[in-house]
Amino acid sequence: MTSTATPPAETAAPPGQGRDPHARRFGLPIATCLVMGNIIGGGIFLLPASVAPFGTISLVAFGVLTAGAIALALVFGRLAERLPQTGGPYVYARAAFGDFAGFLAAWSYWITAWVSNAALAVAAVGYLGVLFPAIGEHKAAMCLAALTVQWLPALANLAGTRYVGAVQLVATVLKFVPLLLVAVGGLFFFDPANLGPFQATGQGPVGAVSAAAAILLFSYLGVESAAVSAGEVRDPARNVGRATILGTAGAAAVYLLGTLSVFGLVPHDRLVASEAPFTDAVNAMFGGTWGGTLVACAAVVSMLGALNGWTLLSAQTPYAAARDGLFPKVFETRKRGVPVVGVIVTVALASGLTIYNYTAGSDGVFEILVLITTFTATVPYLLSTAAQIYFLLSGQSGRVHRGRLVRDGILAGLAFGFSMWLVAGSGYAAVYQGVLFLFVGVLVYAAMSARGQRGACGSEDRAERRDTA
Structure with a gap:
């Protein structure tokens, strides 16, 4: 393997795939839904109560984060125009910095995907317990429910991209x-008296926004969804950039309006202690207590949709890396438009x-692993934004109008700063602990690189023997 990589070309569809009724490319609406569905998982149902202790200044923090997320979305859109291939951050990092950087992006993203899938499934069980109380009475039932929540979206993926999109x-x-x-x-029932103080803590404005x-x-992890499945x-x-921007903007609107409405509907002292703010x-x-059932149903559907999209993304990155010899070859297996081995x-x-x-009996183990993914998710973001900066500074963006070049540079700088903020917030x-996970990946890369080198040397030896004969 060489240390510098050329942009990987998208492989041709396997024979017959074009006639496969189960494989279908996503249009702009489905790609937008993929982005929105992956950004908005189940966390939205708890966010208003989580930030209520800081006061309404948390809406300012939401606005700052939204600006950073949209800058990141615009950068992914530009990168997708340049390299419209499956793999997203992996493709961009490898094209700019070589095999090792590409592998780190793929490895980090893959860890994030499958650990986050487990987290989503476990969280969904809590909402299922509202609908079916018997599930929450036994750990075995809870574990079985979590496994079912994971495998149903996986089966939809294995059925083909047509069903994933549906x-x-x-x-x-x-x-x-x-x-x-x-x-x-909720805006029609909004009561400003419920908002509470602008700053509910003794921190200064900057400290409160940061906290x-x-x-x-x-909240905005997932902006890269369309790029990964390009x-x-x-x-x-044309469509990846549009879907990324539309999906991120749509998610931001729901986040901001939803949080603002809850702030104005539920008195601040009750909201701080609420375990189900949307309920x-x-x-x-509307009065009554039917809101709990409605929100529980919405949360389960939300998480199933997020699992459906993240399962596809978790298979796409190792698939793209396997095509280039950076992941085991088996991950390249593809049927009905889906990398089936990656899904399984x-x-x-x-x-x-x-x-x-559910069986270890050690509190906090799962939470620690989930926290690690918040760091591993930012590694592909940092590498992608750095790749965009590299393309702009090296002149590899081609002949571009100076105004657009300056604008793209500013966006890339903002997106890089946003990604660094994500790292700091981890x-x-x-x-x-996330770095330890990355170091395990370094060992895997060493093994794959050595295997590729042996294969290259073997090919050269065979060619030399043929020439000698």
Whole structure:
């Protein structure tokens, strides 16, 4: 393997794939739903209560984060125009900095995906317990429910990209009905007296914004979703950027309006202690106690949709790396438009982690692993934004109007700063342990690189023997 990489070309579809009724490329609407569905998982249902202790200044933190997320989305859109291939951050890092950087991006993203899938499944069980109380009475039932929540989206993926897109569209629509009910309808019941103080802590404005942002920082993970699946998007050079921007902007609107409405519907002292803020908001709007069931249903649908999208993404990155010899060749296996081995291995690892979570009996193990993913998720972001800066400074962006060049440079700088903020918000422990995960990847890269080198030397020896004969 060489230390410098050329941009990988998208491989041709396997024979017959064009006629496979189960494989279908995503259009702009489905790609947008993929981005929105992956950004908005289940966290939205707890966010208002999580930031309420800081006061309404947390809305300012939301605004700052939204600006950073949109800058990152615009950078991914520009990179997708340049390299419209499956793999997203892996493709960009490898094209700019070589095989090792590409591998680190792929490895980090893969860890993030399958650990996060396990986390989403475990969180979904809590909401399932509201709908079916018997599930929460036994650990075995909870574990089985979490495994079921993981494997249903995996089966949808294995059925083909046609079904992935259909599930993603339906899940996105269903989960946004109650969210929009609160985000938009709640404004008609808005009571400014419920907002509470602008700053509820003794910190200064900058400190309060930073503290609130530390909780909200990871609300926008998933902006790269369309870029990672660029090979499955029709006209990716045009649609990936649009889907990324539309999906991020849509998620931001739901976040901001939803949080603002809940702040105005639920009194501040109750909101700080609330375990289901959207339930309390719906009850305040219409009275009664049916809001809990509605929000639980919405949360389960939201998480199933997020698992559906993240399962696809978790298979796409190792697939792209396997094509270039940086992951085991088996990850390149593809049927019905889906990297099937990547899906199976990912859901198997997530299932193993889920079983461990319910059987280890050690509190906090799962939470620590999830915290690590908040760091590993930022590694591909940093490498991608650095790749964009490299392309701009090296002149590899081609002949570009000076105004656009300056604008792209500013956006890349903002996105890089936003990614660094994500790293800082992960905390020292997460960064330390996340680096250990990366070092394990270095060992895997060494093994794959040595194997590739042996294969190259063997080919040269065989060619030399043929020439001598």
